[in-house]
Amino acid sequence: MSNPSTGSMKTTYIVYGAILAIAVIQIVAAIAMGPSLGRMLILAAIQAYLAVMFFMHLRDEKSTLRLALIPGTIFVLVMMNMIWADSFRLISLRPFAK
C-alpha cells in the first residue's frame, strides 16, 4: 500500500524536474525541428509513466493492482487505433474497396 511519507521526497523532486524537463524538451524540439507525432507521443508516455508510478505511487501498490489496471487500459487504447484506415480514406474521399 502506498505511503509517500516513508518514501524519499528526493525521488519526488527528481521526478518533478524530469517531467518539467521533458515538457521543455518537447516544446523546444517541436519549434526547432517541427512537431513529430511519434516523438511527442513517446515523450508524453514517459511523462505519464513517471506521473503514474511516482506521483500516484502505483509502483508501491501490489503488483496485482498494476496488472488489473494497466494492461486493460492499454488494450482499449490500442484497439481504438482501428479508426486510422478510415480517416486516411476520407482525405481523398475514395469509396470502400469492393
Added chain:
Amino acid sequence: MSEANLVLDHVEEHGAGVMEQSPFAIPSSKLVMWLFIISDACTFGAILFAYGYIRNSAADWPLVFESASIWNSLLMTAILVSTSLTVLFALKAAQSNDRAGAFRWTMITAAGGVLFTLLHLREWMGLIHEGVRLFQNPWGAPMFGACFFSITGLHMAHVMGGVIALVVVGLGYRSGKYATRHVEIWSLYWHFVDLVWMFVVPLVYLLNMKR
C-alpha cells in the same frame, strides 16, 4: 466507537463484507478512484482519437498556434505539474496528522488549478476573438473549433471539478470530517488531470502550431 460503527468503518475501508479481504490491499474508495481514472483515461483516449480522425480526414486543417500560445501552454504545464507536487505535500502533511499543513497545501493546489483555468480561458478568449467558433473559423477545416474546445473544455471541467473537490476535502480534513484517505484519493484524481494534460499539449497545441 461502538461495535456497529467499527464494522461499518471496516466495510467502508475495505469495501467488502467483514469476512472478505480487499483484493488489492487498498481501501475500496481508493480502488473506485482507480477504476474511475482508467475509465476516464479511455474517455479522453476516445476523444483524442476522434480528434485525430477528424484532423486526418480534413485536407485543410488549420495550423493556428503562434509561439505565444505554445509558451503559454508550457507555463500552464509548469503550473499543473507544480500542483501535483503541492498535492503530494498535502498528502504528506495529512499522513503526519498535520491538519493545518494539509489544508494549506490543498488550498495552494486548488489555487494553482484556478490559475491554470484562467490562463486557459485567456487562450480560449484569444481564439474566439480571432473568429474561432464551434463549427467555423477563418482559416480552414470548420471542425477545428469543435475539437479544440471539446478536448480542452473537458480537461478544464476536470480541473475545476478537482478544484472544488480539493476545497471540500481540504476544509473537511481540517475540521476532522474527512480522513487522510480522502486527501489521498483526491490527490490521485489531481495527478490524473495532470497526466491528461501531458497528452493534450503535444496533440492539440504542438501539432497545430504555425510552421
